[in-house]
Amino acid sequence: MLRPTIRLGRIAGVEVGVHWSLLVIGALLASSLAGGLLPALVPDAGGSYWAAAVLATGLFFASILGHELAHALVALRRGQRVEGITLWLMGGVARLRDEARDARSELLVALAGPGASVGIGVAFLALGALAGAALPSGSLLPAVASYVGAVNLLLAAFNLLPGAPLDGGRVLAGLLWWWHGDRRRAQIAAARAGRAVGALLVAVPVVQLLAGGGLNPWLALVGWFVIDASRAEEAQARVARRMDGLRIGDLLPRPQPTAPAWVTVEALHAAHPHDATVVLTDFAGAPAAVVAVPVPGPVPPWARARDVAVPLAALAVLAPDAPAVAALHEGVPVLVVDGDGRVLGAVGAAELRRAGVPGPGPLAGAPG
Numbered sequence: 001m002l003r004p005t006i007r008l009g010r011i012a013g014v015e016v017g018v019h020w021s022l023l024v025i026g027a028l029l030a031s032s033l034a035g036g037l038l039p040a041l042v043p044d045a046g047g048s049y050w051a052a053a054v055l056a057t058g059l060f061f062a063s064i065l066g067h068e069l070a071h072a073l074v075a076l077r078r079g080q081r082v083e084g085i086t087l088w089l090m091g092g093v094a095r096l097r098d099e100a101r102d103a104r105s106e107l108l109v110a111l112a113g114p115g116a117s118v119g120i121g122v123a124f125l126a127l128g129a130l131a132g133a134a135l136p137s138g139s140l141l142p143a144v145a146s147y148v149g150a151v152n153l154l155l156a157a158f159n160l161l162p163g164a165p166l167d168g169g170r171v172l173a174g175l176l177w178w179w180h181g182d183r184r185r186a187q188i189a190a191a192r193a194g195r196a197v198g199a200l201l202v203a204v205p206v207v208q209l210l211a212g213g214g215l216n217p218w219l220a221l222v223g224w225f226v227i228d229a230s231r232a233e234e235a236q237a238r239v240a241r242r243m244d245g246l247r248i249g250d251l252l253p254r255p256q257p258t259a260p261a262w263v264t265v266e267a268l269h270a271a272h273p274h275d276a277t278v279v280l281t282d283f284a285g286a287p288a289a290v291v292a293v294p295v296p297g298p299v300p301p302w303a304r305a306r307d308v309a310v311p312l313a314a315l316a317v318l319a320p321d322a323p324a325v326a327a328l329h330e331g332v333p334v335l336v337v338d339g340d341g342r343v344l345g346a347v348g349a350a351e352l353r354r355a356g357v358p359g360p361g362p363l364a365g366a367p368g
């Protein structure tokens with residue numbers, strides 16, 4: 001998952017961060033604005049092209065944040081938890097912890113972002129027109145406002161291309177889900193449409209190049225990203241379909257493998273020769289930590305099991321009757337605890353594999 005490099009803080013309760021790759025795009029965008037577009041729009045400017053370019057870039061990034069915040073706030077209202085927003089190379093991503101509860105939520109969350117972009121775009125275009133009428137010619141501010149307005153409308157249009165992981169793909173998934181009632185079938189269809197959209201995005205600059213036009217690697221890169229992400233989404237939807245109808249309790253091994261926390265990794269492997277998620281117990285016999293067996297990575301055989309284990313406090317806790325797919329959202333291993341606070345066991349990668357999940361990865365409804 002995309003983790004922010006710098007945390008900016010919280011807006012309306014949503015954690016906002018920036019990935020370092022955004023700085024690369026910021027520098028490219030500002031330099032192309034200062035060195036090309038702005039001098040072309042306003043040849044005899046009364047101010048600095050660079051200052052205007054930096055302002056336009058900042059406003060553009062703020063608009064992307066507005067787009068993602070709209071996704072996040074609607075998701076929160078529809079009962080989905082939001083991990084945070086990260087701005088990065090490809091724009092922004094709102095990381096949602098839960099899947100939409102119903103087709104209506106899926107649709108509303110997906111439409112919120114492009115809706116915000118259209119609103120911001122129209123507002124800046126109007127501002128640009130007003131500033132153009134009010135300010136003396138040679139002022140860069142009208143050009144900056146019109147640029148930010150136009151770019152927001154473009155952003156909305158691009159994001160509405162009908163293929164997951166783009167917002168338009170989620171709209172498509174929501175509509176199909178509403179139409180035939182099968183969420184996974186809808187998601188798989190939207191992901192396949194995403195592959196077609198991605199292929200089209202890659203094809204456009206290739207055709208341009210063959211026709212003697214300039215090289216436009218950016219669109220191809222975005223297309224490649226869309227193809228890659230849509231493949232991952234289709235795989236996730238297939239996995240989720242396999243788990244639909246299962247409860248976390250169904251995945252629990254019976255009996256739950258346990259071991260004392262102080263045994264060596266060598267002894268742990270000897271006691272549990274097969275893939276398992278082992279609950280480690282303290283001297284009083286109470287659960288203290290969870291470890292995947294075989295222990296991944298280079299670990300000396302004399303290391304203590306507790307030193308390579310995840311302490312209970314660091315684990316997500318699920319009730320046995322929670323849907324099994326929740327284990328994918330929380331990230332394994334998860335601790336299974338009943339209503340009285342009793343630890344029933346742990347579900348890890350081994351239990352997911354046994355349930356037919358190939359390689360557990362994060363499963364997030366994350367609109368771009």
Ligand SMILES: [Zn+2]
Nearest residue numbers: 113167367368
């Ligand atoms: Zn979006």
